Structures are given as C-alpha cells and as structure tokens.
Amino acid sequence: MSRHFVIIGNGAxxxxxxxxxxxxxxxARISIFTQERYPFYLxxxxxxxxxxxxTLTELIFQSRNTYRRERIDLxxxxxxxAVDPAAHEVVFASGxxxxxxxxxxxxxxxxxxxxxxxxxLDGVVRFDTxxxxxxxxxxxxxxxxxxxxxxxxxxxxxxxxLASRGVGVxxxxxxxxxxxxxxxxxxxxxxxxxxxxxxxxLRRNADARxxxxxxxxxxxxxxxxxxxxxAELVATGSRRRPATDALKGSGIDLRRGVCVDSxxxxxxxxxxxxxxxxxxxDAPGFADASTEPDGNRTPFCWQRxxxxxxxxxxxxxxxxxxxxxxAVRMRTNVFGREITVIGAGHLPEGEGRxxxxxxxxxxxxxxxxxxxxxxxxxxxxxxxxxxPELDRLxxxxxAREEVETAIEPAEAAPGDAARTPQTFAxxxxxxxxxxxxxxxxxxxxxxxCRACSTSLVIQWDGESLWLEVSRP
Ligand SMILES: Cc1cc2nc3c(=O)[nH]c(=O)nc-3n(C[C@H](O)[C@H](O)[C@H](O)COP(=O)(O)OP(=O)(O)OC[C@H]3O[C@@H](n4cnc5c(N)ncnc54)[C@H](O)[C@@H]3O)c2cc1C
Numbered sequence: 356m357s358r359h360f361v362i363i364g365n366g367a368x369x370x371x372x373x374x375x376x377x378x379x380x381x382x383a384r385i386s387i388f389t390q391e392r393y394p395f396y397l398x399x400x401x402x403x404x405x406x407x408x409x410t411l412t413e414l415i416f417q418s419r420n421t422y423r424r425e426r427i428d429l430x431x432x433x434x435x436x437a438v439d440p441a442a443h444e445v446v447f448a449s450g451x452x453x454x455x456x457x458x459x460x461x462x463x464x465x466x467x468x469x470x471x472x473x474x475x476l477d478g479v480v481r482f483d484t485x486x487x488x489x490x491x492x493x494x495x496x497x498x499x500x501x502x503x504x505x506x507x508x509x510x511x512x513x514x515x516x517l518a519s520r521g522v523g524v525x526x527x528x529x530x531x532x533x534x535x536x537x538x539x540x541x542x543x544x545x546x547x548x549x550x551x552x553x554x555x556x557l558r559r560n561a562d563a564r565x566x567x568x569x570x571x572x573x574x575x576x577x578x579x580x581x582x583x584x585x586a587e588l589v590a591t592g593s594r595r596r597p598a599t600d601a602l603k604g605s606g607i608d609l610r611r612g613v614c615v616d617s618x619x620x621x622x623x624x625x626x627x628x629x630x631x632x633x634x635x636x637d638a639p640g641f642a643d644a645s646t647e648p649d650g651n652r653t654p655f656c657w658q659r660x661x662x663x664x665x666x667x668x669x670x671x672x673x674x675x676x677x678x679x680x681x682a683v684r685m686r687t688n689v690f691g692r693e694i695t696v697i698g699a700g701h702l703p704e705g706e707g708r709x710x711x712x713x714x715x716x717x718x719x720x721x722x723x724x725x726x727x728x729x730x731x732x733x734x735x736x737x738x739x740x741x742x743p744e745l746d747r748l749x750x751x752x753x754a755r756e757e758v759e760t761a762i763e764p765a766e767a768a769p770g771d772a773a774r775t776p777q778t779f780a781x782x783x784x785x786x787x788x789x790x791x792x793x794x795x796x797x798x799x800x801x802x803x804c805r806a807c808s809t810s811l812v813i814q815w816d817g818e819s820l821w822l823e824v825s826r827p
Pocket of ligand 1 (some may be wrong): 363365368427436462629655
C-alpha cells in the first residue's frame with residue numbers, strides 16, 4: 356500500500372519537501388496543509404511585490420497546476436491544531452483527523468504578538484504573508500507616513516519598500532543601534548547609514564507605548580517617553596519565534612523550536628521538522644542562537660529552509676543524507692547590498708572571543724569571530740563570495756590557521772563590463788540556492804538554477820554582479 360506523507364506548512368521547506376518526495380516516490384500520497392490562502396510564494400520577496408518589481412504571478416512562482424501535475428494534495432486555509440504521534444494523526448480545528456505514515460512539520464515562525472494599546476487598529480500591519488503584503492499595497496494610496504516598530508528582516512524589507520514608494524518612514528529602535536541581536540556594531544552602523552540614505556528617519560531608544568487611532572484607524576504612535584509620531588501605517592512582525600503551537604502537548608521534544616537531529620528527525624521517529632521551526636540540537640553554529648530568550652535570535656533563513664526541505668524529504672524516505680550543518684542565520688539583500696550573518700558573527704569581543712576584520716575592497720566588510728581559537732561566526736557585507744566557505748568553516752568550528760588559508764582576501768573586481776573577471780557565488784533570487792558564476796562569464800548570458808530550474812540572466816556592470824529572473 357502506498358505511504359501517506361503529510362506536510363504542515365507550504366513555505367520554502369514544506370513545498371521543497373513535497374516536490375522531493377514526489378520525485379523519489381511516484382506512488383506515495385502527499386498532502387500539504389497550510390493556513391495560507393495562496394499556494395507557495397516567495398515570502399522573502401514580498402518587498403519586491405510591494406515595490407512592483409515582482410507581479411503576483413511572479414511571486415506565486417508555481418501555480419496550483421504544479422500541485423495537480425505533481426499529484427500533491429494542497430489544502431489551503433487549513434490550520435493543523437494538534438499532532439497525535441501515537442495514533443499517527445494530525446488534528447484540525449474541527450476535531451477531524453488525518454492519518455500519516457510520516458509527518459513533516461514546516462510551520463516556520465510566528466510574529467511575537469504586539470502587546471500595546473491600539474495593536475488591533477486598522478493600519479497596524481504585519482508584513483509576513485502575501486495576504487498582509489496585498490493589504491499594505493492596497494492601503495498605500497492613503498499612506499503618507501509609516502512607522503516600523505522593532506528591528507529585523509521583515510521590518511527592514513518593509514521600510515526599504517515603503518521608502519522606495521515615496522512613503523515617509525520612521526524606524527523605531529529600542530536601544531541605541533539597529534538589531535544588536537543579529538548585527539555587530541559596525542554592521543548596525545552600515546545598515547543605519549543605508550536606511551538614512553534611503554530617507555528613512557531613525558528614532559533610537561524609542562519603544563512604542565501605544566498606537567493612537569481615530570474611527571478605528573491608526574493615525575500615529577506614542578513612544579515610551581511620551582512623544583507622538585504621525586503614521587497612517589504601523590508595521591510590526593519583525594520579532595519572531597518558531598511556530599510550534601501544533602506540537603504542544605504532543606510529547607515531541609520542543610525547545611524554542613522543534614528539536615531535530617542531523618537528519619531533521621524529531622524525538623518521534625516518524626515526525627520530521629525543517630526550516631525556521633526546526634532547532635538542530637547538535638549544530639554548534641546554532642547552539643548559542645537557539646537558547647537565547649530573544650525571539651529575534653531564532654535562525655531565520657530562506658536558503659536554509661529550502662535546503663532542509665530536501666533533506667527532510669530524504670529522511671522521510673529513509674535515505675541516508677545527513678543534514679549539511681550550515682550556520683547561516685541571516686542572508687539578505689537590502690538597499691542593493693548583500694548582508695550575511697553566520698553563527699555568532701554578531702558577538703562582541705571578550706570572554707575568550709576575538710574579532711578579526713578581513714581586508715577587502717571598499718564597501719565590503721568581513722568580520723570573523725573566534726572563540727578560543729575556533730571560528731564561531733562571521734558577518735559579511737557587500738560581498739557574497741566567501742559565504743559558502745565561511746559557512747562551512749563556522750559549522751565545523753575550524754581552527755584559525757585553517758580559516759586563514761581557506762579564505763583569501765576578497766579581490767576588487769577590475770572594471771570590465773563585458774565579462775566577469777573572477778568567480779562569483781550568488782544565490783538564486785527565487786529559491787536562494789547557491790550558484791557559482793565562473794570567471795569570464797559574459798554579462799547578459801543566461802544560466803539555469805540547478806535547484807529550482809529558473810532561468811536567470813547574469814547582470815554585470817563592471818563593478819557588481821547580480822542575477823535577475825529571465826523574462827520571456
Ligand atoms: C518580508 C520578509 C522578508 C524576508 N527576507 C528574507 C531574506 O532576505 N533572506 C532570508 O533568508 N529570509 C528572508 N525571510 C525569511 C524567510 O522567508 C523564511 O526564513 C522562510 O520563509 C522560512 O521558510 P519555512 O518554510 O521554514 O517557513 P515559512 O515560509 O514561514 O512557511 C511556513 C508556513 O506554514 C504555515 N503554518 C504555520 N503553522 C501552521 C499550522 N498550524 N497549520 C497549517 N499551516 C501552518 C504558515 O502559514 C506558513 O505558510 C523573509 C521573510 C519575510 C516575511
């Protein structure tokens with residue numbers, strides 16, 4: 356009899372797992388349950404949707420036909436409320452149950468709820484779903500001023516997109532610098548400078564005490580020191596925590612996230628977890644991040660979720676492919692610059708820790724953090740070439756001598772606008788798989804992403820290299 360693979364969540368990890376399961380097992384029944392109303396979409400590119408750089412069709416990337424063709428049963432707007440491992444069943448809000456042979460929990464993260472007066476007013480938005488992004492896009496005509504509460508990837512992308520749409524954006528920062536849970540001091544300063552260059556006003560040491568409204572709609576924010584700030588749109592949702600609600604009471608081991616071993620198996624042998632919800636209990640790069648009380652420290656990474664979807668599928672099929680213990684915690688592109696944080700790359704010096712800044716061309720920044728002579732983290736701005744290598748070295752806890760020989764100083768690229776003068780590593784703008792663009796590749800030529808098969812065009816202007824989705 357064919358097996359039934361059930362997946363909770365249709366994000367990067369869940370969708371990738373479903374496709375991998377189908378490729379490996381043509382007879383299996385595969386069901387995805389998601390509380391969202393849209394099929395799989397590129398969550399990390401919601402900002403591009405808001406600015407109009409990506410249409411809804413481009414964002415949704417694979418239509419419902421893909422699921423039909425692949426014989427994957429997709430259940431939209433279906434929330435799983437509990438898992439019963441003894442009975443091998445998932446439970447819906449209605450109490451109905453569905454049996455699984457193997458289960459994948461790929462539920463990502465939830466926003467930490469905003470607990471201040473006015474949080475339910477119209478105009479207070481969370482920019483973490485397509486539904487939310489559509490609502491923000493619709494509201495834009497009425498929005499002249501916006502306030503972004505709390506630092507993090509979601510707010511950063513929203514602030515960037517709103518500013519590029521001509522909205523006056525104020526970013527409230529709790530402490531005296533941007534996102535210290537993720538960025539070291541110099542990286543914070545760089546991000547702050549990018550925000551200010553884009554016209555975003557920064558209010559440091561400013562927490563929101565209440566959101567002020569009239570007629571049910573928000574008109575501003577009151578800060579803890581009693582100041583008022585006009586805003587027709589207030590964005591929250593940057594602070595996140597793994598979405599583990601469905602597993603509470605199931606007996607499956609939970610810490611901040613769902614505990615998994617190196618094959619992404621949970622404490623129940625037939626239940627797997629992948630993506631932002633999964634907490635590897637044996638990966639050194641994540642150990643520090645996952646035990647922190649702050650929701651922002653949870654690893655939060657599209658590339659990792661996509662990779663783990665494939666690895667979880669292998670585990671569910673009993674294929675022995677141990678997880679690559681990558682330690683990237685954040686990788687993004689904002690204001691035209693790439694930012695990556697690996698492992699404990701944000702931590703300051705002290706307590707046996709030493710930070711070393713590597714030489715490189717202007718506008719790039721590479722800081723390595725060593726603890727007792729072992730590499731525990733890195734922060735990289737403006738260049739992505741050394742990311743895969745540093746990720747591996749952090750995950751392995753490499754010794755300093757090994758790191759020095761493995762990592763060459765980043766070379767400045769001479770200005771040849773026709774061909775790439777060196778080998779570059781970039782990630783696919785669709786699935787974030789790592790792609791290598793060989794030295795001498797002609798600008799304007801096409802490559803195909805080996806992970807998601809998207810056709811991409813190499814854009815090289817003599818100084819920087821980026822990939823764009825090829826449009827017919
Ligand atoms: C605006 C924005 C910008 C981002 N930018 C970047 C970036 O530049 N780089 C980067 O690396 N990452 C970025 N991210 C983060 C990235 O999108 C996530 O790391 C990635 O989507 C995680 O994939 P996942 O499959 O683990 O979870 P998700 O993509 O969050 O998918 C989980 C799905 O499970 C569903 N779900 C949850 N609980 C249940 C339940 N009980 N029943 C049914 N369904 C459920 C959720 O609704 C969701 O659809 C960004 C995120 C946002 C919101």
